[in-house]
Amino acid sequence: MRLAVYLLLTLLSLAAQGRTVHREKSLYQDISVVEADGRRCLVFAAIRGDQNQTCQYLDSDKLVFPYVRMTFAGLLLNPEPQQILMVGLGGGTVPALLHRLYPKASLDVVEIDPAVVKVAKAYFGFKEAANMQVTVSDARVFVKRAGLKQAHYDLILLDAFNGDYIPEHLMTREFLEEVKALLSPAGVLVANTFSSSKLYHHESATYRAVFGPFLNFRQPKVTLSRVIIASQGSLPDPDLLQRRAEALAPRLAPYGIPLADYPALLGTDPDWDQDARVLTDQYAPANLLQRQ
Amino acid sequence: MEDTLTQCRAAKSAGLPPLVFTLAFTSGFSIMAVELLGGRILAPYFGSSIYVWGSIITVFMVALSLGYLIGGRLSLHEPGLGRYGSFYLLSALALLPIVLAGDGMMEQVFIALADPRYGSLVAASALFLLPTVILGMIAPYSVRLLVRHQQHSGQVAGFLYFVSTLGSALGTLATSFYLVLWFEVNAIIWTLIALLACCGLLAISLRKWL
Numbered sequence: 001m002r003l004a005v006y007l008l009l010t011l012l013s014l015a016a017q018g019r020t021v022h023r024e025k026s027l028y029q030d031i032s033v034v035e036a037d038g039r040r041c042l043v044f045a046a047i048r049g050d051q052n053q054t055c056q057y058l059d060s061d062k063l064v065f066p067y068v069r070m071t072f073a074g075l076l077l078n079p080e081p082q083q084i085l086m087v088g089l090g091g092g093t094v095p096a097l098l099h100r101l102y103p104k105a106s107l108d109v110v111e112i113d114p115a116v117v118k119v120a121k122a123y124f125g126f127k128e129a130a131n132m133q134v135t136v137s138d139a140r141v142f143v144k145r146a147g148l149k150q151a152h153y154d155l156i157l158l159d160a161f162n163g164d165y166i167p168e169h170l171m172t173r174e175f176l177e178e179v180k181a182l183l184s185p186a187g188v189l190v191a192n193t194f195s196s197s198k199l200y201h202h203e204s205a206t207y208r209a210v211f212g213p214f215l216n217f218r219q220p221k222v223t224l225s226r227v228i229i230a231s232q233g234s235l236p237d238p239d240l241l242q243r244r245a246e247a248l249a250p251r252l253a254p255y256g257i258p259l260a261d262y263p264a265l266l267g268t269d270p271d272w273d274q275d276a277r278v279l280t281d282q283y284a285p286a287n288l289l290q291r292q
Numbered sequence: 293m294e295d296t297l298t299q300c301r302a303a304k305s306a307g308l309p310p311l312v313f314t315l316a317f318t319s320g321f322s323i324m325a326v327e328l329l330g331g332r333i334l335a336p337y338f339g340s341s342i343y344v345w346g347s348i349i350t351v352f353m354v355a356l357s358l359g360y361l362i363g364g365r366l367s368l369h370e371p372g373l374g375r376y377g378s379f380y381l382l383s384a385l386a387l388l389p390i391v392l393a394g395d396g397m398m399e400q401v402f403i404a405l406a407d408p409r410y411g412s413l414v415a416a417s418a419l420f421l422l423p424t425v426i427l428g429m430i431a432p433y434s435v436r437l438l439v440r441h442q443q444h445s446g447q448v449a450g451f452l453y454f455v456s457t458l459g460s461a462l463g464t465l466a467t468s469f470y471l472v473l474w475f476e477v478n479a480i481i482w483t484l485i486a487l488l489a490c491c492g493l494l495a496i497s498l499r500k501w502l
Contacts, residue, residue: 027342112341138339141408169335281336282476
């Protein structure tokens with residue numbers, strides 16, 4: 001009896017603390033893979049303990065984080081992307097799901113850290129395919145080279161920001177112009193970024209300067225992240241968004257993405273300081289602004 | 293420290309050591325400010341991966357080592373404030389291509405070299421090697437201007453490296469904590485160019501008196 005109680009307590013405490021499945025130091029960060037509460041998470045900068053980069057449920061296809069679900073609102077602007085570019089692999093959850101939803105689409109994934117690619121494959125079931133390839137590269141270099149080759153994408157997902165350190169050269173007007181040049185006429189850019197700190201104003205002003213009005217997706221009660229959805233062409237009107245959402249929702253429901261709820265939450269009205277200075281290659285103190 | 297100053301003063305005109313130390317401080321400040329901005333300047337073309345910093349640091353170390361060699365060599369023949377000042381003017385000139393031709397050059401390198409490791413190494417060499425060689429010449433030449441007695445040479449050299457390396461530390465801190473938050477990269481480089489040019493003109497105009 002005592003043994004049973006002891007075992008139970010040990011199990012409970014293990015479950016609460018989480019079990020570290022894997023840990024490694026890469027050139028760019030400390031990477032850990034931790035299991036807790038029925039999910040497996042990729043954690044960068046393990047000391048902080050709260051920097052979950054990606055999580056997957058062990059027994060379900062549902063997406064764990066609200067901001068990851070919000071990313072899929074980008075599909076409302078282009079429901080059938082054929083060429084997709086994803087910047088930042090993480091655990092590979094998003095590219096894997098996009099590959100599942102659009103098996104015929106070609107998917108380029110760019111990840112700066114080779115160790116992340118290894119961990120995504122070993123611990124998060126990520127697999128490359130003939131039309132889904134990962135390139136280890138700095139995103140700025142990849143985007144500039146893709147521009148030289150005159151490549152075009154219907155959907156570009158920018159998920160290279162993890163809160164601890166912001167790659168400042170991926171937040172500037174020049175970078176966004178390079179990304180915009182990669183968008184096909186019906187192309188959409190979806191960026192997972194920040195909603196707190198002074199950086200919010202500068203970042204918003206920069207996106208606005210490059211794309212004009214964009215859809216700003218925030219759920220302050222749910223997550224601190226915000227998702228920017230910008231398009232090469234003009235933004236669809238709310239009715240069209242809602243109709244597309246209703247049509248697509250059943251395909252996304254198995255992954256816990258409440259797509260039909262999203263159009264009502266998308267706005268174009270500036271809620272930032274419109275005098276904020278635009279970030280450029282010449283002026284990009286994103287990490288300093290993030291701390292203010 | 294007092295000793296060093298006293299020794300220098302006794303040896304020569306009282307104004308020389310403060311001038312040389314101030315100028316050496318400024319060159320130390322400029323070297324590290326430019327090195328730090330180097331990361332910013334290369335990032336749009338070569339990213340900010342670890343090898344970009346590797347390229348920059350390599351180029352600066354090679355340039356400084358060459359500069360020490362050349363500066364020491366030049367100090368053998370008729371050392372004087374005139375030539376010393378010309379180093380500052382030349383370094384200011386050598387920084388100009390960074391603001392005037394940097395983007396065009398980096399674009400050419402980006403197109404020609406697919407591997408960003410070698411791309412960043414070539415671009416960093418093209419932009420930073422020459423100005424840093426010239427700035428590196430200043431340290432040994434400063435020692436030569438100040439040393440009058442062999443027995444004090446180590447002390448003078450020590451104090452000079454103290455001052456110029458402190459300048460480097462301040463250049464690093466000021467640039468990374470504040471300057472990039474307030475100013476554009478090019479504005480900071482222009483300021484450094486102006487500062488170095490003023491140092492050069494000051495040394496040249498005072499060469500008759502000190």
